[in-house]
Amino acid sequence: MENESNYFDDDGTPLNPNLFPKPQLCLSCKKNEDESEEILCNLTRLDQRFEAVFKCYDYEQI
Secondary structure, three states, X not given: OOOOOOEEOOOOXXXXXXXXXXXXXXXOEHHHHOHHHHHHHHHHHHHOOOOOOOOOXXXXXX
């Protein structure tokens, strides 16, 4: 089976951003639907997937 993920954690394990729910902050961000921001947004979310509080310094309220 081909791996559909282009994201990997530090030990090389593939990560699929679709398997992790988007934080509420992302849903109210201008960049949420911007395809040019998708990679950066996915990396930010995946990096913080186990954190109690999600922080995004690129957030822009709709």
